[in-house]
Amino acid sequence: MIKITRFFYIHLLVLPLIAVAFFTKSQMTFFIAYGVVLIHELCHLLAALCLNVKVYSIIVMPFGMTLRLDSSVMRSPKKEAAIALAGPLSNALMLLFGFCLFDVYAPSLNFYLFMVINGALLVLNLIPVPPLDGGRIVRAAVIHHAGLIPAAKITRRISYVFIGLICVMGVLLLILFRGNPSLIMIGAFLFYSLADEKKNSDILIMREMIYEKEKLKSDSLIPSKMICVHQNTPAKRILRKLNLSTFYIISIIDDNMRILRTVTESDFIRSVTAKGYGILSKDVV
Template sequence: MKTFQVGDLKLKINRLLLPIFLISFVFGYLREMLIIFLVVFIHEISHYLVAKKVNVKIEKIELFPFGGVAKMDHDYVIKPSHEVLIAAAGPFSNLLLLFLAELLIFYNIVGSPYIYFFQLSNVAIGAFNLLPIFPLDGGRVLRAIISIFYGIQKSTLLSIAIGKVFSIMILVLGIYLSYLSLDNIYLIPLAMYLYYQANAEKKMAVFLLMKEIIRKKETLLNKGIMNTEHLTVLDAVNLNMIFSSFKSGKYHFVTVIDREGMLIGTLTESQIIDGISKYGGQITLIAYIKIIKRKESIQ
């Protein structure tokens, strides 16, 4: 993997690109490969430019033979609105390039058949990335939208589940189309790769929430103010359930009641996190509140 430093951005070129280009040259498809590479590069650079605009650091961009990925610094602690903007920037660049190519054709500025391949490449790459499969752009947009209503952990798990369903659908479609023509066999490993990536992301779900909580604490300390979210829960609920319900960009207060609706107590987000670290996530709210009150009485 060859790495280039362009300003504050690391650009990594996969070592498979050179042999792919050589094979394409031998078989007369070098121009097509260069067009695909150009479209992918513009797609990923669009992520970088929008991320820079909203003060999110892109650590590096990796370019593969038929795709690329923009890796963010603290990728999982950005605001949902910023994640939508950054993720949508790639497919939007493909739409813009498609429109520009159409203008060139309409005004007879360019008449080469390669302009049509350029358009097809933008449609294919843009549409593929809009699939709601994590970590594609569509999956990131989906997670960001869901996280507005649910916590970052729940939104990640839900978007991963949706992505897995789509991966399985692509796999089934790939098997069927490969039966009709082996030209479509590439869909099978592609679906398997997407499913594998979704599984890898699932293992990070709890870590994502911890990173989000750290970011919220930093924001609160820096700004001195933050929007709040109030939750009312039964005393039999455990801390893990509360923890997974926390939303992005808000500080939480938890009102605990019994089955008769009588107030048991109120806990802050910090107390919930502290309780998990000390007593584990399975401890119930009523048991945790009793511990807190016992400590307060001793003091």
């Protein structure tokens, strides 16, 4: 990585790509494509800064750019959806701007390239598959209604359906119209990304939730909620009810409705992390 500023980096493979672009006299195509992607990512960055979400870095990759946030799991589903939506919205606005200037620049090949790249980025990023913006928006919406851990599983199921459709469409286009394998390659990339994200996702989420004390220090106060659970309730069922925007106090009761113990969600998660995902609530200490 080449460090340009505190949070702006360029991947080393970008340099030979620039050299190839100049050698093949396609530098204008290269700069238009990267310009559109840069605006897309800068809109993500602007949305994150407006919502007081810390940004770790922007990295220029050989085939695009990526924005990395400080936290691997967004603590506010609404903020995650807003930040994710900012990118596709920028492409939609650039398309609208292009249509307004269509009569002036329509004969230009670069103008058509600008429009095609924006349209392709808009459609691609709205596919509901993480790490694309559409997947992040869907995940944020599901978190709001179902909780953090179920959201990860539901989003993966939705993603597999769309990845399957993309691959089927790619195969049909390849067979019927002798097209290029781009859709198949996109489907393979999304499947690989989803499989990589699935690894230890529940553990990652639980680790993020342990930082509630830090959240209390930074935000001064957050909503809290008390829930009562039977001692024989599987701990994983309780974890599905937790989310990052609320701090939970959990009372564990016996058959006679007496409180055996009361624990915070942080203590609850630490016990599950130490003893295993399949323990019962009575085993939490």
